[in-house]
Amino acid sequence: MDNFTYLRQVEKWGLQEVICKGHSTGNPFVDFKIKGIFKSKNQTVEVDGFYDGNGIYKVRFMPSFEEEYTFEITGNFSNEQYSGSFTVLPSVEDNHGPVRTANTYHFAYEDGTPYYPVGTTCYVWALQPQEVQEETLNTLRDTAFNKIRFCIFPKHYDYNFKEPISYPYVGTPCDSSNITKENFSKYYSSFEGNDWDYTRFNPEHFRHLEECIQKLCELSIEADLILMHPYDRWGFSSMSAENDELYLRYVVARFAAYRNVWWSLANEYDLMPQKSIQDWERFAEIVCQCDPYSHLRSIHNCIPFYNYSQPWITHCCIQRQDLYKSAELVAEWREQYKKPIVLDEIAYEGNIQHGWGNISGKELVRRFWEATCRGGYAGHGETFMNTNDVIWWSHGGKLHGESAERLKFLYSVLKETPGVGLKPLASSWDEVVATTQSPISPMSIENNYYIYYYSFMRPSFRDFYFDDKSKFVAEVIDTWEMTIEEKGTFSGKFRIDLPGKEYMAIRIRKIKET
């Protein structure tokens, strides 16, 4: 290659990558810096680059405007300085830009297209053997999942003792040959036998994760990246403050220009006693500082919630704290935090021994509808016992449950929401009613759209009363059988018959006056 390459044309919200040769002496990860300044009529962005091994440095940039850009690359990585210019073309097809919060409790892509998250979790799918990764991507292709939570660091946890395909650092891992379901938790406290240089990244590991992020992007799936987690036998969860910062800066420099990236500071932050709230706040500050695109940011709890009121947190990423009530609390959390509520863990469909991983598909789908009709969002995961210990929640692979198909149906209903997002309507006690969230458009669309959800209750009919002359179309939605039956046009006081079974909803839409 030349000493210096870059793209002459980039799609809006696409990825510009400036590749430069530079010094490879010493430890380039700490000894040398590289940064870029990208300028156009509407934008000036300064970004850090990173060392990618073999004397190669990269600076990445995601442009937000369809116009001409120029750039300059500076730093002590090389004795030379580089500059250039390129054209940003209109975005094509499914490229709507990064996801932003919208209408307080919801999300939209940067071009204004509503984004209704239907997430799933495959913690270390990207660190599995190639064939499992491909299977995961093939599975995702047939689902509605448009967000996936996964880790940068490998994972050490029940059902997940194998070595990952690569490590984030140069070094050697501890011997894992004697780990069993019985003794695995002992490895949490001792990181003996590991030998890592936390100042030397393994670029191969990160290049691979980037490929995964890119493949997800092609499937219109947001990559909800988990930056830190407690399921660790290697010591990555217990690095020094300096090495934590080095890691975060490296990760953000590498990944931030991918439009589908979200930052999840931690999974179960409260299971990492080695990190204080001050640490998490410092990590948040680093991410905010280094990410010029302000990707979505949150942090995930085991039991106590993080203080989701912190201004750096764009949305609540909640694990349910109660075995019985989870999605039912969305309305309260909306009031409390005034941010989008994403229930990123409300127990998984499966049959493993743990209570968080053995609910039925029916119960998981019910929780999704409960969350949805309160103006929130839920997350999927699957934990079925498997002789090969290839379990969706951790490894990806194939889905075995009943929920994914129903979540696709829910997503199709969600996409019919007028405006941006649903909100819960204060209503009678034995149903949850969604209506449209106060619109961003100045034309009110409220009182035009209602979803009445009956959960595990089984009414044979429900009575309605609308105190005006408007006409409404009523539909009966079977959220489990995935059918929508139109019942006719109604006004004033009317009754809708139901089959007296669980998981039914009634959707009522005002007919526009002509």
Place this chain on the structure above:
Amino acid sequence: MDNFTYLRQVEKWGLQEVICKGHSTGNPFVDFKIKGIFKSKNQTVEVDGFYDGNGIYKVRFMPSFEEEYTFEITGNFSNEQYSGSFTVLPSVEDNHGPVRTANTYHFAYEDGTPYYPVGTTCYVWALQPQEVQEETLNTLRDTAFNKIRFCIFPKHYDYNFKEPISYPYVGTPCDSSNITKENFSKYYSSFEGNDWDYTRFNPEHFRHLEECIQKLCELSIEADLILMHPYDRWGFSSMSAENDELYLRYVVARFAAYRNVWWSLANEYDLMPQKSIQDWERFAEIVCQCDPYSHLRSIHNCIPFYNYSQPWITHCCIQRQDLYKSAELVAEWREQYKKPIVLDEIAYEGNIQHGWGNISGKELVRRFWEATCRGGYAGHGETFMNTNDVIWWSHGGKLHGESAERLKFLYSVLKETPGVGLKPLASSWDEVVATTQSPISPMSIENNYYIYYYSFMRPSFRDFYFDDKSKFVAEVIDTWEMTIEEKGTFSGKFRIDLPGKEYMAIRIRKIKET
């Protein structure tokens, strides 16, 4: 008849009835008094009698000792005084005496036999046509229900507009021919068209209720009598303080000697704004004063709990306040009230429009097991749509659901509890574990008996560890399929496999050392 009759021999906890002729001029219900004093070696009891119409007065008494009794009947009901003596014989067969609280959170009959309430609700079964009443009793005969909640006053509510077979007072009811599902609630506020003399009871009404109480007693079913309720088109819920007292004294005088009577001051007391807390406390005082046998006493809520700490309340009679969590709160309520927790309404199996009356049999049975394993008790009811509007919860009749059979199975498990009652064990978060309640016997039986209940979770196995050398028998209980499978003998650390389906439990019993 003679002027004066009574039984020469009465079973212990049986019913002695002294019948006397007396004045029938004026209004005997208020103008004349009758009382009896019953004496034996161990007991002296003074009880009020009552006017039963046609110049007949009755004094009833339930003896508690197997010995000779004498009695004197006094009062201005007659110019004569009566006295006599009788022998109390041992109780026979299923007569274990009245139910008392036992071991703080539980119940036992007076002879010490544990009583595990498995209640049901048929509010006005006793006021239905004869054939429906017989059907109800036949249905009950085949169930495990050993407590039934029902009303003394007739009921006016959705699905229940027909005239009762009798009224508690002399007079005429309002015209009910125009009542519909749409207008019935209007009748609550106006009692127009009714013409009752609240000082003249209709003895036939009460004699019939006594027959019902007696028939229940023969089936070993406790009669949980609801003294007042808000579902009223006749005005019985809005009488004067004086007439309320007259009513309560009459009811207690008539019914208290039946050993299977419980007093429920009200159903949904909080839906009766015409009565204040002071009123309910006064009613409780009257019942306490007039009932010499101290039958169990409670009061039932719609939303706000009554203050169950009041000393006159023997047990909590709770309607669940949350759509999602009900039986799961039993452990907290035990701590708070230190009394037996009876969930007398946790939604009914059925398919009517109301959320309190349309859960599945599976959900209702789940709630029973959740309550049971936390050391409480739940109540059944059934509300299936029916072309004749004969619905178990209100009228009795036949059962159509799936829960009653499973509650019989639960009852068979409950009856195997060592000692008196279960208590929740603080345990891991994703199961509820019942063990035996600190025993009344001085020999400890704790740590010998455990029921692990998995609710809607579906573990494929669970690991156990008992830190001693004891041997345990483990059984897998399928609470829905009603099977108990013995898995063998275990000690120390062991694993029990489960089928990975909902509603499973594991029972572990220590093998007695020989």
